Amino acid sequence: MNLMDDMLNPYYVDIVVFLIIYLLLGLGLNLITGYAGQVSLGHAAFYGIGAYSSAILSVTYGMNSWASMGIAVVITFVISAILGLPSLRVREDFLAITTLGLGLIAQSFFKNAEITGGAYGIDSIPVPSLFGVELKNVGYLVLVVVVLLAGIFVMQKMTKSRIGRAWMTIREDEMVAQAMGINTTYYKVLVFAIGGAYAGAAGALFAHKASYISAESFGFTISVTVLSMVVLGGLGSIRGTLLGVSVLYLLPELFRLFKLDFMNMQNLDMYKMMIYGLLMVIVMRYHPKGLFGKTAFKKRKRYSAGKETSIKGGDQVA
Structure with missing residues (x-):
């Protein structure tokens, strides 16, 4: 490794x-919001819990990393x-506000x-x-790659299993899911x-990589940023x-790399949020389910199939 x-x-x-580390964060949020339809604006809290838990155990109590x-x-x-x-009692916008408060x-x-x-920090x-x-350096890179691949493998297995199908049914219509006998309480929790x-694993990896953590690393901005990415x-x-x-x-790293003259690098965080917002507006306008949103894809596919059938039917009548 040296x-x-x-x-x-x-x-x-x-x-x-x-x-x-952000990919792990995104996978965890996509599981909650994308597959189960539970809107969360407090994902950074889970990120911070994982980071602080690992840091306290290793620094304060001297536990093995x-x-x-x-x-x-x-x-x-x-x-x-x-x-x-709280997701058992509230839904959609109310759930988003509740998770924001948490x-x-x-x-x-x-x-x-104090702890x-x-x-x-x-x-x-x-x-x-x-x-x-x-x-360090490459060694830690290998570690996070292994964790990411394991996380992707586990998520693929879950989403294709009975659990994943239950989550997607709850996402589409919770009342229908209950009528089908799905224990929505269990699956939502x-x-x-x-x-x-997933966020806890990302937080633990972040803490041991950065070697220093503080509350500012797990604020609302992180939750919004990861949600925008997903x-x-x-x-x-x-x-x-x-x-x-x-x-x-x-994207922001490219700005740093090429050092564009018309941009003040000290305001990079502001530029980043502006670009995120612009991309969100464009995506919501033209691809409401995102670039690879499966629901949107299925709808387009059904529409195309229906259109093709109607054309064939017209030919037969003619």
Whole structure:
């Protein structure tokens, strides 16, 4: 790994590492919003719970980094299930506002609680090591790639199983799902728990890569950004999530790379949000389900098939 570390620019490796972390975040949110139809504006709370859980276990209690990351995912799974309980009572816009409030409460807790380091955050978070070698640069890149591939594999299996079909039925019409005998209470809490676990894994990986975390890293902006990425790529599509997150995450990095003269790099965050907003407007106008949204694709396919049938029928009458 040391030879590879010397050959590859750490800056570009870090870009790819944090991109993969955002991909995990996007996959978790797409599971909640895209497959189950539960709109969440507080996904950053799950992200922060995973990061702080792993950081506290490894820094405060001296736990092994691997164990702390694993336990952080479990903790996030449980807490996400609890925070998902409001979805049983509210829907659509009301659910979005509720999850927004939960996200703000979580960020306030991160910023003020003594166990989280308050406004100072937590630093000196150790890097995981394998056989006595710290996973830095390329080593950490390999780790996050393995986690991402495992996450994609598990999500493909889930969404194609009975669980995934239940989620999609709830997304289309919850009343119909209940009439079909689907336990909507169980499946709605389950999707929040699993989606939160993905975010928790992303948070744990972020904490041990950045070695320092604070409440500002898990605010409302993160939730909106990830939601924009998922919507752009396509709700209910793994491929769409990978595309949407990659495009919107790498776009600001291209601005930094080429150093455009007409743009002030100090205002890059403002430009980024403006571009995100513009892309969202365009996508909502022309592709409401995103570029790879499966529901939109099926509707187009049915429309094309119906049109073709009507043409053939007209020929026969003539």
